[in-house]
Amino acid sequence: MNDALYHDRIVALAKSRTGAGRLPAPTASARRDNPLCGDRVTMDVRLEEGRIAEIAHEVRGCALCQAAAVALRSRAQGRPADDVPVLRQEIEDVLKGTAAGEGNFAAFTPVRAYRSRHDCVLLPFEALQAALNNS
């Protein structure tokens, strides 16, 4: 069962650490903690005329949380900031099993069976939305 959860794509996303770190001059930042497990995500975002020009993330968390931060960055960069709630809805639908998910989001399909891990995937989304709310 868990072999399916930690499939190659999830592990590859997590290990890639694409976009990991901090931005030198972010438009806004936010940190979110999961008090149940101690995971912590910091998201930096740079906006250009309402579009997300750049995202960087710093994750102290599990592989699912790390993979979700990379996947979110891959889908959100270049899109209007207003699209982030749409992306959030899409990942929630993937976790519910009502959507296949586009691009890297499809990698999270197996997480559906592990309700206790859904928050690990959602934490980067919450941090990004909080950063945008701060902008």
Place this chain on the structure above:
Amino acid sequence: MSVDVAAIRRQFPILNRPINGKPLHYLDNGASAQVPQAVLDAVHAYETTSRANVLRGVHALAEAATEAYENARAEVAQFLGVPAEEVMFTGGCTAAINLVAHSYGSLLRPGDEIVLSELEHHSNIVPWYQLAQRAGLRLRPLPVTDEGRIDVAGLPQVVTERTRLISLAHVSNVTGAVLDVAAVVAAARAVGARVMLDGAQRAPHGPLDLPGLGIDFYAFAGHKAYGPNGIGVLWARKELLEAMPPFMGGGSMIGNVTFEAITWAPPPRRFEAGTPPIGPAIGLGAACRWMMEQDWTALGGHEMALTQRLMDGLAETSSARLIGPAGLQGRLPVISFVLDDIHPHDVAQILDSRGVAVRAGHHCAQPLMERFDISGTTRACIAPYNDTGDIDALIDGVRETVRRFA
């Protein structure tokens, strides 16, 4: 002396349940231990032959329920080595500590100090923090050594003439380190302070002699000590209890009630407002009886042999680092470790796929995580029913985890 582990395992029905098609290797005992058939039988007997409310009832079932409930108190008291009238049933270990924080805490004055440590479970931090906020008290944390022990050498720096209570874990729920109780009691007595121990991780490893420890309050949880959920125990010295006001008000804890004045029942009923958790208390009594029937010299040796086997296996995994004492001296079988660059939740999830149940995360001990600059650990806690197969399955799973994320 050898232990017939198979005979012990047969007393715990849940151990026959497969997990993900694999045998169950239950090593999450520090969170909740499993229950032996004797406990299930005791609860079942109450629910099917003598279920009624306790005290006051004059019918046969009420008499039987009251007798079973008070017998359970006597079993717990014998397990702790104390008089039954000093034993209170609570909703759990957390509830027991909160009872002391509210009741004994109400006797403290602004500026008084309470000594805790960096390795406490949140349940032995938060109630005192709340009390400190309410009453203007000061919390003084004892440091923790690199080995994960409460550093009693720090006592002279934090225990002062204003110290009223020292409340510490008897055994760390993260590192497994056993507290040097004698040093703490000596420091407390020198300034007239009381000592409370959180015994949640100690009680599952055999009977206690609380008077011999020289302490004043002791708390533990039923579900970690082979008993049901929803039940815990507070022990305190009689003279302290008699001076303490009630925490919760309600039925059973009063002497006389008028709208003008209310008097309190003597302990322990003063601290057991409302209908208590009768079935769980009877189950905990049976759990204490079960523990008292075991040979803990042999079981202790068995548990620590498994601890050594686990530590040896981790030592062969280059990326593993123990968080806690490296030897067997002054520790119990609560074993925490971290793997380089692999989050504890990922370790625990892969272990689960192999039927191995462990706990991962901060273990409600965030100050200790800060102390070691880690986000969490993977923790295995060994009980008498664990065997070498459980340890080997854990080590195999750790090696697979390292390979998966390498």
